[in-house]
Amino acid sequence: MGFLQKLGFFCIRLSFLLFLVSPLVSSSQEQMKGAGSHKENIHKQMSHKLSSEIRLHGFLLWASMGFLMPVGILAIRMSHGEECGRRLRILFYVHGLSEMLSVLLATAGAVMSFRNFNNSFNNKHQRVGIGLYGLIWLQALIGFVRPQRGSKGRSIWFSVHWILGTAVSLLGVLNIYTGLQAYHEKTSKGxxxxxxxxxxxxxxxxxxxxxxxxxxxxxxxxxxLGNEPVRPTADQVLLPIEKQKQSVTDSS
Structure with missing residues (x-):
């Protein structure tokens, strides 16, 4: 058998082997592509789920610190001009209910962040947030132990409650801004x-x-509403006796 015949038989055998192996290679490649696409789909689903959870967390904290807490502060601020009556009670109840709902929503947002997010506390939003959660509950407990008006500890309680409430409000607004920035850095969304x-x-x-x-x-x-007091004239500033004299003189 010459060299050309041996080369021909070798080529035939190699072609036959390639024919047998090619379906296996193609199937393995399809499996690898399928596995890769499956991983990509899982990653997309996880990122979509994480993005939804971040948006829900941000909404809860905005509703708590950005809406309900300011409403409660404005209500108690408006009650300062009221002495007593139904309007004062309504404003006080609005203040109390708004602050309690604010605490509950902030707690729900905190539970979400602890369970679903990476709490490495390596950014401002997480560090401010963990301190803010503690101050919110401390403020709520102080509100429940309010002394009666006229008692000795009333002024001290009022000062602590006011200072702590102001600090919580300012930190809450600041943390909403830092939360928006963290959302942008994590999702690259505007x-x-x-x-x-x-x-x-x-x-x-x-x-x-x-x-x-x-x-x-x-x-x-x-x-x-146009109720500006009228300035008194020269006749109105006269004393009663002088007015009487003036009237007698005019009549005579």
Missing amino acids: IKLWTKIFTAQVSAITFFYLFQDKWLYIQKQGVL
Whole structure:
């Protein structure tokens, strides 16, 4: 058998082996591609689930710290001009219910973050958040042990409650901004619109809060609804006796 015949038989055998092996190779490649696509689908599902959980966490904390807590603060601020009556009770109940719902929603958001997120506490949002959760519950407990009006510890309680409430409100607003930034860094999604909307809301609440003192001042001055007091004339500043003398002189 010559060299060419041996080479021909070798080529035939090699072709036959390749024909047999090619389906196995193609099937293994398809399996690898299927496994890779399956992993990609799982990763996409996990990222979508994580993104949804982050959005729900942010909504709960906004509803707690960005809405309900300011509403409670504005309600108790408006009650300062009320002496007693039904309006004072309504404002007090609005304050209490708003703050309790705020604590519950913040607790739900905290549970979500501890269970579903990577709590390495290596950023501002997580570090401020863990301290904020503790202050929220401390403020709630202080609110439940409110002394009666006129008691010795009432002024001390009021000062602590006011200072702690102000700190919680400021930290809550700050943590919402840091949370938006953390959401942007984790998902690469834009946050400019939400930042502008929240800034407008905070500005409106701050303006209304500061306007409360001016509103009471305006009411005391009697300039609302065109009820500005009329300045007395020269005749009105005369003493009663002088008025009588003037009237007798005019009649004579």
